Amino acid sequence: MSAETTTPANDAVSAYDVDHPAPVIEPPRARTRKTPKTTRTNFEMYGWLFMRLSGIVLVVLVLGHLLIQLVLDGGVTKIGFAFVAGRWASPFWQAWDLIMLWLATLHGANGLRTIINDYAERDNTRLWLKGLLYTAAGFTIVLGTLVIFTFDPNIR
């Protein structure tokens, strides 16, 4: 911010100059034949992309879901078995809930995977936490999908 700071000729303001060089960032490890198989794919890039694409879809699906279930028409008081039966009579809302279930669970599981990778430092801790996470996420997806597809309004 001081007036003595020299700025480059172009209009981009830089904190670095000849006397104050930018810190050197080590290039990432080159991929060689010895690179483990798990780091050879672009899995993390696809995970990153999935978070953004699923996020956009989830904004629409989840906010629509909240608006219908919690805001409009008396809020949560109207919810009950009859309300669920009425909505799942329509393939449109079945598909809505199914897509929302899959995207939300995968989006959330990938987010938690990132958090586990960031904070669990011991290999064993990460292994167990991720095992628990994938079990819970798989269970949620399978259970939710079965419930949507096998729903029976005349169960009684």
Add this chain to the structure above:
Amino acid sequence: MPAGTLYRGREGMWSWVAHRVTGVLIFFFLFVHVLDTSLVRVSPEAYDDVVATYKTPLVNLMEYGLVAAILFHALNGLRVIAVDFWSKGPKYQRQMLWSVVGIWVVLMLGSFYPILQHTLRELFGS
């Protein structure tokens, strides 16, 4: 100015922290929510009994908190996408965060009565 090595990333860091915290909360709720909805396969009574707890004042207030978490996560998620994919995103990240906060406040005020109306009626009479 305090000296030290603590990273002070200002708005960018705090929005990242809030994004993580709200994300974890929402994920745990999702798990519970799929379980409670699964009760429609047990019996209408079992489902209605559990949904009745969602209509109590305390849980109703928690629903408002859930909406707060989801709205922030959704709006800030769109901001993250803009930072990543829009060429001017990083430059305007701070302005976008305050826009997110502004829209969040408006939506929270607007949904206060619709979401909490039956609790307000129950506690303060019709």
